[in-house]
Amino acid sequence: MTLAAETPVVKKTERAPTRTGWLMRQPRAVASMCFLLFLAFIALSAPWLAPYDPTKPDFGALLQGPSAAHWLGTDDLGRDILSRLMHGAGPSLVSAFASVALGMAIGVPVGLLAGFLGGWTDTVISRVLDALLSFPTILFAVGIAGILGPSMTTGLIALGVLFSPQFARLVRARTLVVRQELYVDAARAFGASTSRILIRHVLPNAIQSAIVHAGLLLAIALLAESSLSFLGFGVQPPHTSWGAMLARAYAYMESAPYLMFPPGIAILLTALSFNGLGETTRVLLDPQSPKA
Amino acid sequence: MTDLLTVEDLRVTFMVNMGRDPLHAVDGVSFGLAEGESLGIIGESGSGKSTIARAVLSLLKISQGRITMEGREIATPQKHGKAGSYGVQIIFQDPHAALNPRVRIIRSLVEPLEIKGEGTASSRRDAALEMLTKVGINRALADRYPHELSGGQKQRINIARALLLRPKILVADEATAALDVSIQADILNLYRDLQEEFGLSFVVITHDLAVASYVSDRIAVMYLGKFAELGPSKALATTAAHPYTRALMSAEPEALPKHMQSTERLVLRGEIPSPVSPPSGCRFRTRCPIATERCAAEAPAWREMGPGHHAACHYAEEVMAGRPLTTPEPAE
Numbered sequence: 190m191t192l193a194a195e196t197p198v199v200k201k202t203e204r205a206p207t208r209t210g211w212l213m214r215q216p217r218a219v220a221s222m223c224f225l226l227f228l229a230f231i232a233l234s235a236p237w238l239a240p241y242d243p244t245k246p247d248f249g250a251l252l253q254g255p256s257a258a259h260w261l262g263t264d265d266l267g268r269d270i271l272s273r274l275m276h277g278a279g280p281s282l283v284s285a286f287a288s289v290a291l292g293m294a295i296g297v298p299v300g301l302l303a304g305f306l307g308g309w310t311d312t313v314i315s316r317v318l319d320a321l322l323s324f325p326t327i328l329f330a331v332g333i334a335g336i337l338g339p340s341m342t343t344g345l346i347a348l349g350v351l352f353s354p355q356f357a358r359l360v361r362a363r364t365l366v367v368r369q370e371l372y373v374d375a376a377r378a379f380g381a382s383t384s385r386i387l388i389r390h391v392l393p394n395a396i397q398s399a400i401v402h403a404g405l406l407l408a409i410a411l412l413a414e415s416s417l418s419f420l421g422f423g424v425q426p427p428h429t430s431w432g433a434m435l436a437r438a439y440a441y442m443e444s445a446p447y448l449m450f451p452p453g454i455a456i457l458l459t460a461l462s463f464n465g466l467g468e469t470t471r472v473l474l475d476p477q478s479p480k481a
Numbered sequence: 482m483t484d485l486l487t488v489e490d491l492r493v494t495f496m497v498n499m500g501r502d503p504l505h506a507v508d509g510v511s512f513g514l515a516e517g518e519s520l521g522i523i524g525e526s527g528s529g530k531s532t533i534a535r536a537v538l539s540l541l542k543i544s545q546g547r548i549t550m551e552g553r554e555i556a557t558p559q560k561h562g563k564a565g566s567y568g569v570q571i572i573f574q575d576p577h578a579a580l581n582p583r584v585r586i587i588r589s590l591v592e593p594l595e596i597k598g599e600g601t602a603s604s605r606r607d608a609a610l611e612m613l614t615k616v617g618i619n620r621a622l623a624d625r626y627p628h629e630l631s632g633g634q635k636q637r638i639n640i641a642r643a644l645l646l647r648p649k650i651l652v653a654d655e656a657t658a659a660l661d662v663s664i665q666a667d668i669l670n671l672y673r674d675l676q677e678e679f680g681l682s683f684v685v686i687t688h689d690l691a692v693a694s695y696v697s698d699r700i701a702v703m704y705l706g707k708f709a710e711l712g713p714s715k716a717l718a719t720t721a722a723h724p725y726t727r728a729l730m731s732a733e734p735e736a737l738p739k740h741m742q743s744t745e746r747l748v749l750r751g752e753i754p755s756p757v758s759p760p761s762g763c764r765f766r767t768r769c770p771i772a773t774e775r776c777a778a779e780a781p782a783w784r785e786m787g788p789g790h791h792a793a794c795h796y797a798e799e800v801m802a803g804r805p806l807t808t809p810e811p812a813e
Contacts, residue, residue, distance in 0.1 A: 371578035375639070378538050379593035379646060380565025389592075393583045476583055476626040 208473055221465035224458060232279035241269035243276040244427035252445045261451050264434075265441060273429050274451045280430040282459070284345045284423070285410040289403050291349025296356025297392075297399060303357065304364025304395070305387060315361070318354040326351050327416055334422040341424050344417040352406050356399045363395035370394070397471050404467015408460030415456060431456050484513030485551060485682055486537070486569070486650055492545035493532050497757060504757050506532040508706035509546075514650065519676065519683035521693030521714070523729065524703030525753050530686045533703075534654045537684065538571050539564040550650075565593065570643035574655035576635035580627040586638055587623040593646050612641040615678075616671060633664035640671065644679065651675075652684045657692055665692070672696055690729050694718065699789070702726045705756055705764040708783070712790030722792035722801045724769050747806050763795070770806045771796060 212218055231238065241247075241259075247267035255262045261270035303314040330347035337343040367373065368391060376386050415432025417423040424430040431452040438448035472478045493507040507529040514520050524530045535541045537548060539561040548556040550569065555562040573579040580589055590609035591602075599605065610620050616637040627635055636656065643651060653672070657665040673696065675681055687693050693700050694714050701711040702725060710723040721727045724747075731747040749768045754760055763781050766772040773795075781793045786801060794800060 371573050371575055372581040374540060375571075375573060375579045375642075376581075376592070377540055378564050378571050379642070380563060380596050381592070382596075385596070389584075390581050394581070474583075477628050 212469070212473065215469060217465045218469040221462035221469070224462045225466070228278055228282060228459060231275050232282055235272075235275040235279065239269075239272035239275045241272040243268060243272040243429060252441065252448075254445070254447055262445070262447055264437060264448060265445075270434075270448065270451050273434055274431070274455060277424075277429045277431045277434055277452065278455070280341060280424045280428065281411060281414060281432065281456075284341055284348075284414045284430070285407050285459075285463075288345045288348035288410045288414075289352060289406045291346065292352025292406065293356050293399065293403060295349065296353035296358075297360050297396065299353065300357035300360030300362075300399075301364055301387060301392060301395065304361040305368050305391060307365075311361070314357070318357050321351065321354040322358075324351065326413060327420070330413070330417055331420060331422060334417075339422045339425065341430075344414065344423050348410055348413055348417075352410070355402060355406065359398045359402055360395050363398060364391055367391050367394045393474075397475065400474065401467045401471045404463050404465075404470070407463035407467075411456055411460055411463070415452075483515075483552075485516045485518075486514040487549050488512050488533070488537065488546070489548070490546040491533065491536060491543060491548065493529070493536055493541065494544040502757050505706050505759070506756060507536065508756075508759075510703075510706075510708055511546075512701060512708070512711060514682050514684060516649070517676070517680050517682055518699070519672075519685060519697045521685045521687065521697030521700040522703055523687055523690055523693045523700060525688060527705075527753050527756065528703045529706040529756070530688075530703050531654050534571060534652045534684065534686050537650075537652060538569055540571075565596070565646060568647075568649040569652060570646055570648035570650070571652040571654055572636070572639050572643055572656040575659050576632055576639050576656075577627060577659075579639050580635060582627055585624050585626055586630070589627075590623070590638070590642050590645060593642060597646065608645060609641070612645050613638070616641045616644070616675075631664075632660050633667060636660060636664075636668055637671065640668075640675070644675065647679070648681070650682045650684065652686065654686045655688070656685075658687065658689065669695055690732075702729065705753060705759050707764060708791075708793065709765060710790075710792040710794075712787065712792070716787055716790045720787070720790075720801045722786045722790065722797040723765075723794045724771055724796075724800055724806050725765050726792075727800065727806055728770075763793070765794075771800075771804070 245268065247263065250259065250263050250267040252265055253259055253263045259269050259271070261274065263269055264273070299314055303311045326348070329351050330344055333347035334343045373386055373390055376390050381389070414423055414430060415435050418430055418432030418436055424433050426433070434452040435449065435456070438452065441448055489511050491507050491510045492505065495504045495506055496502070497504045510533060512520065522530045522533060532541070536543050536556065539556055542558070542561060543556050544558055547554060550567050553567070555567050587606065587609060590612070591605040594600065594605040594608065600608065610623060613620055613623060618634060618637050618641065622630060622634065630638070657668050660668060669692065672683060676683060683696065685693060685696050697714050699712060700714050700717050702709045702723060704725050709725045710717065710721065717726055721730065728747045728749050747770065751768055754764070754767055760767050761777055762779050763769070763772070763776040766776040769776065775795055779795070781795045783791055783793050784797060786792050786797055796804070800806070
């Protein structure tokens with residue numbers, strides 16, 4: 190065949206399996222990352238990109254359906270839905286990330302200590318975790334908001350505190366296994382201090398499930414923020430988040446059902462992306478998982 | 482001869498069954514280890530030999546006794562030294578489990594030096610690479626992860642890591658048991674080479690008499706937390722003074738060097754008794770073919786049977802003289 194001769198022979202060299210290479214072959218991971226990067230971009234550039242002021246009512250255009258002027262329609266105060274969606278991305282993402290980060294910041298060290306030290310420390314910590322876990326999420330957040338006053342920060346702290354026992358439990362369970370591992374004894378034998386053993390040897394081997402769980406909780410945090418906003422304990426008007434938008438849309442479900450879709454779909458896609466990333470991160474961090 | 486390491490009346494007790502019952506894992510063991518010497522400690526699983534290793538490393542709290550290193554006290558029931566700080570290192574049984582799976586080989590190797598604060602990052606790396614060569618590992622493997630290497634390679638890496646701290650004593654806790662027989666031989670030969678090169682003393686803990694006899698100058702036979710016999714390898718081979726030693730030798734005649742092979746077929750019945758409630762008197766009596774009432778009533782003394790050769794058996798002289806130890810047929 191002449192064709193074969195003319196085609197430049199691209200030699201398939203034995204590429205060393207790199208993490209980036211592997212990542213690029215995971216369609217779900219790539220899609221998730223692209224979507225989240227896109228969101229981050231939108232959130233940051235909303236003030237310039239958004240066609241309208243998201244907080245300015247326009248009483249000449251109340252509850253309009255999608256049109257050329259308002260691509261996604263307007264809400265009950267005539268505010269542009271697209272603009273509000275863009276401006277709402279920031280608070281939604283920030284509160285999701287911040288609450289999960291807070292949960293990990295509290296939960297991971299607590300779980301690590303409980304699992305590693307065992308004994309009374311473990312018993313006391315575990316009982317406190319059980320108590321926290323038995324609180325219904327929303328009720329707790331509402332309670333905190335009641336004490337600290339309703340604001341986005343309060344809702345976020347409440348969520349973070351509520352998420353922490355989940356991380357603590359996961360990390361504790363793994364720590365119980367990892368602390369028995371021979372490499373921990375080996376580290377002790379060559380003189381590693383307890384803090385070094387915890388940070389260098391136990392933590393990296395005990396945190397995987399917590400990382401995957403963070404992906405799930407980001408999605409849950411997004412939805413929880415929606416619920417809190419829905420109840421009025423999230424972002425305060427006139428500012429907005431997707432949850433707050435969803436809450437308002439609910440009131441007009443019959444007269445203007447199109448209001449629910451923009452924030453609803455945004456939340457759904459973001460939640461899916463977070464889930465996709467959690468698992469990918471775990472695989473990336475595990476040198477033993479095949480990444481060829 | 483002054484000993485490098487001395488262990489005096491070591492006892493280690495664990496609380497079991499929710500802290501109700503004491504388990505005497507090591508129940509009064511004494512020995513010394515001279516510079517450049519290797520001591521084999523053999524015994525069945527549960528005999529307490531690994532506990533001795535951990536005690537010597539300061540990886541656990543001892544209940545009684547005293548361990549000294551070059552005259553310096555490193556462990557008493559009140560306090561113990563900082564592991565890794567006094568020239569004793571350990572090689573564990575499972576070469577894979579002893580390496581952190583998330584850390585590249587080179588990072589595992591430099592970590593001990595890092596902790597000691599020795600040299601610079603690059604000098605530590607050089608030292609680690611050089612040690613890899615000494616234990617027969619290609620430097621190219623330094624950036625691999627443990628799971629990418631074979632068991633024998635991993636054990637060599639564990640040895641390299643232990644040697645980087647330039648210990649005087651290397652404790653090998655069943656360090657060949659998890660390896661293939663051919664690899665075992667390689668590792669054992671490596672021990673011998675290293676012993677010459679670094680002037681190391683070894684404590685070789687094993688359940689394998691062949692391994693012990695291959696590398697040890699002296700052998701201690703352990704049963705239920707106590708030494709049954711301790712003596713030069715040769716003396717044990719030719720004139721074992723404890724029935725348990727004879728039983729162990731008859732159990733694997735093929736693997737032993739010629740001079741240790743026994744034509745006797747002595748099969749021990751039953752399992753090693755629970756160390757929570759050891760038999761009265763001599764601990765071995767429940768499985769001993771020549772046990773008498775005296776053995777139940779009176780614990781045998783630790784008696785000197787020859788130069789550097791001790792045993793704890795009431796009938797040690799007869800056993801040494803070659804009294805046949807036939808196993809009575811179990812009554813059906």
